[in-house]
Amino acid sequence: MDVFFNWFERHGGAIDRAAMKIGEIPGCARGAIALQDLPEGHTLFTIPRDLTLSTRTSALPSKLGLSTWKQYGLHVGWAGLILCMMWEEAQGAESKWDGYMSILPSEFDTPMFWSEAELDELKGTSVVDKIGEADAEKDFHDKVLPVIQSRSDLFPSEAIIQYYTLERYHVMGSRVLSRSFQVSKWEGEAEDQDNVPTEANTSVDSAAMDVDASPSPSEHKEDHDEDDEDDNEDNPADVAMVPMADMLNARYESENAKLFYEEHNLKMITTKAIMAGEQIWNTYGDPPNSDLVRRYGHVDLLPLQPPLSGSGNMADNVEIRADLVVHAVSKLKGNLAVHQERIDWWLEEAEDDTFVVFTDCDLPQELISLTRLLLQSEAEWIKTQTKGKLPKPMVDSDLLSVAIEVLQSRLAEYPTSVQEDEALLADGTLSTNVRNAVVVRLGEKRILAGTIAGARSQLERSQASDSSKGNSKRKRAEQEQAKSKRDKKARQ
Incomplete structure (x- = not known):
């Protein structure tokens, strides 16, 4: 030098x-x-x-x-x-x-x-x-x-x-x-x-x-x-x-x-x-490691922070195409053609056709908003158009079910599982390029798996809450019915 x-x-x-x-x-x-x-x-x-x-x-x-x-x-x-x-x-x-x-x-x-x-x-x-x-x-x-x-x-x-x-x-x-x-x-x-x-x-x-x-x-x-x-x-x-x-x-x-x-x-x-x-x-x-390998030919492996574990890059992320959301909603609600008007409106208003999930494993706000738009009733859709505002990113059981379907579909696009990739890296015989590729895809799959786990946990809480609310409503109805019978008997 x-x-x-x-x-x-x-x-x-x-x-x-x-x-x-x-x-x-x-x-x-x-x-x-x-x-x-x-x-x-x-x-x-x-x-x-x-x-x-x-x-x-x-x-x-x-x-x-x-x-x-x-x-x-x-x-x-x-x-x-x-x-x-x-x-x-x-x-x-x-x-x-x-x-x-x-x-x-x-x-x-x-x-x-x-x-x-x-x-x-x-x-x-x-x-x-x-x-x-x-x-x-x-x-x-x-x-x-x-x-x-x-x-x-x-x-x-x-x-x-x-x-x-x-x-x-x-x-x-x-x-x-x-x-x-x-x-x-x-x-x-x-x-x-x-x-x-x-x-x-x-x-x-x-x-x-x-x-x-x-x-x-x-x-x-x-x-x-x-x-x-x-x-x-x-x-x-x-x-x-x-x-x-x-x-x-x-x-x-x-x-x-x-x-x-x-x-x-x-x-x-x-x-x-x-x-x-x-x-x-x-x-x-x-x-993220996807950019590091593309631009520099190497990856970063450092201790990951919760909700993830193991070694990787805390800047990693996963891109999710909007068409996966559309197909997941269609799977739940039916005819894909029905949603085309809403899709066109979304692309004009939000201009997002790809959503990014990071290592915090939170659902992207834009993904939630698009899912809500596609799940709206016809009356809600007309109201959204009138207001000209994107739906607020609020979740419920139906939305979480769609989100899990989307994440699982995205995870299925990789030819190997998290466990298979971890075994490959532990083997220690991979070439530099193949090892870097495995590190990149493993980092993305861990994010998806973590996000699925979080969404499932949230769905269970939401369903439990819905069930509790349903039980409370039934109990109040039964109490009101019993009270009505007592009042009727007292009047007789």
């Missing part, structure tokens, strides 16, 4: 070499280790803004020209940044980032590179639908390849087979997915003028490796149009590769250092005291 450190410092970066080192860590690959006890607020390293690699700092956008950049759609999504990274790599020693590009990984454990058999292990989860391989390849063929073929002066034919292939596009895209940060332009806000650093966020990705925005990709004066720059936080020009900062690993609720940005620099600063020998953890925003 000395070569990389030297490159970093030669280009204006500063590292407290006495405070930290980068090295191999068992179970975490490469990461940062504290060399001495560090207090909160200690600056580990400083990165000049112009040493970050983005569509703002690479020379490629200005060489192509803004009109060409937009003509090929490189100002939308990640295609522009990926092309810049491919181009910088092709420049070799002439690139400012040569010392950085040379240490970036080219092999990944993310599902983008899994075999079909490994991907089958994710059946039932939403991961496969979010890999985005097809969308990435479409961007390559529709945006990147045409601009490469149009400028032989920038993309020599002899370099294409080595640096500008679909395979390299996937590698660079995976580097962006797993290592980029969201680094906004400096706006000179009041709190920043008081030398209060602003936190730089790790990049938020979408399923298709695409951030939906339409900003200008470059700040080079000859091409930059300030009016075209979108200040939205999802501006693709804000997505940047940040040398040194991307060396830190992350783990659920383990963050002890964060990246902050100032006018001219970014700084990695400790957010709590760190003991010598401890790993220095950044934060990825504590995503």
